[in-house]
Amino acid sequence: MTPDSINGKKPQLFGVFARGEILNRLSLPSNDPAGLVITPLLARDKAIDADSVDLRLGTYFLLPRSLPEAYFCPDQNTATSLHVKIHVPLGRYLVIPAHQTVLGSTLEFIKLPYDASGEILTKSSVARTFIVVETAPWIHPEYRGCLTLEIANVSNTPVLLYPGRSIGQLILLHVARDYDPVAKIGSTYFGPIHPEAPPFDNPEDDLAKIGVRRTAVIRKGIIVKGGRFEVTEPGPKFHRADAALPSGEAQG
């Protein structure tokens, strides 16, 4: 049951965008804050359903790299260390091995209105082949770019993915917020065309911001004759001495 008023204001009823509203928003110019952009919208009539828009798989992927180390640390080296970028042109396919995840992106470039969030769901026909678009499906208002997709093959069989075929569906939901014409837009994930590796700061920098003074890190190095440990990579900005600690214990 909806209350009659909240803080003296009549509450608005919000829900999922229906086909009519999707079409209305698509017809607005790209500089209209309420406008929705989905381009290229191929086979437009079929792509827009009663309450969702079908999205296709793009042609660029980031595959997990086999690392020379026994671990992966999300730090400033992430962009170049964990992923291998590949291009699979339209008409070719990518094989996803069983139980593996790759990063792909939508073929469509999307700009969300200021008053809508989005959610990307696996297209049901795709999900029934045990391919799942998963883990970070939420899209914030005013996002623009091709959507990076975490595509997992949860089956026991390698599966072929063809760029250009439908992979997911975009659901749009109203967000109760006002448009601020002078607010600056976050630039981290602004306008990507290909799947992007996540940018991380080093863990010691992130934790220092919340008052953690000592952070355990694993450092690359070699043992030289006599058992002495020599570090072979540049040290972190904080707590250099901790690098030599054998324990992985973090202390606040």
Added chain:
Amino acid sequence: MQSAQDSLIHEATSLFRLVESIDIFVAEHENLFSYTEATQAFFLHIHDQAAVTRNSVSDIIEKLAQAPEHAAPRYRRELIIHKDRWRTLHTYIKPATDAHTLNLPSPLIQMATEDLRRIPGMEGTAVVVLLTPELMYYHNTPQSRPPSQLAFVEVPYSQGPSFFTNLTIYHELGHYVYDSLADSYNQSTAFTALVAAMSRAFDDMFDESLKTPSTRTWAKRVLDAWTKEVFCDLFALRHLGPAFSFALIDMLSLIGLMEEETEVKFDAEHPATALRLREQLTRLRDDGWWAEVQDLPSEHVSLIARVAGKSESDYFFEFAEKRLPAFTEAFLTIVPFIHALVSDVTPHCKSAAEDFSRRRLEIEDCFLHGVVPSKLLAEGEASSPTQVSMINAAYCFYLTLLPKLMDKLEGQESYNLIHRKKWIEKLEAWTMKGIEDHQLLTATAATQ
């Protein structure tokens, strides 16, 4: 001491190993990367040639085993022909394998291919890109029987995936077009008129001054090179509009050739920058482009106007420290015929500026809001911006509005080169995505 037969077997085995090594090298790269259709056609040619050579070399050795000792020189000659071919092909293969689609502005290459195919007689042409260690663009054709209708263009490896400087690829394709026109059995009236003008200019200016045949050959080669360069500039300009001039300025500037002291100087390969920009400006005016960009608050525009305005009397060509004014005078009489030939070859490019005039602000507005301009394509075929409009609007945006975009974003300073580089690359990516979407929408529409 080795017999002639033993020596020949040794040579044949070395060649066999070389060819097999190249064949495997290409196959390995094909497994690792994606390539354009043209590059795949080139690789197929390499695989075919490798099979032919391996069979041929094996045949030679089998025949040799049954032939008398004195027959060896004949077989050696056959081996030499194969070796020469592979020595040449060898230089093309690494640059071609480096040019996979992650290292290329693929939508631009596709667009250039489609533009080439609009020229009568070039309907089947495809563009193979080679990544070169030189910081310069070249047109290049293998001398050893490449598959017909493959145009080879060398792109500096550092510029591979970027967009704006790679617009100068069109100039290199101009070389391919010019050479094809020259080699054609059925030369057009415009080309015949150009050749006649070159011959006339040569006879009028050089009869007395050039005495020896070798000097006359050299002089003809110089005039021919200048003619070709201006043709290539105008060919690229007709297809790309002012974006080509902007890209040329950026590229020449990057390699240090946009210096004031050399603006009016011709060398044996290239006419002076002042003349090149003057002819480009003439063409931009004639095609309606200049009116659209002349008020752009950009250094590039004022530079074109200033350099193109240099007096003809300042042009000079120097060889062995001696000024040769007859060359520049002769060349100036040829230039109108180059314009006529370019118009003849590119009638399909006539109205590109009109579309730009109508759609520029909308496209720039898309970029300003971080949106790929193909959004405008969805609004209907009749009002869709062309690829050329998107490219020119993107270049204008790059030259004038990038700080305005950065100003809308958190923590981005237009004087910070790391930030600026990031947004130039984004702008290039949005432009390429717009072109790619245009190609996809056009292909989809054609099937419906």
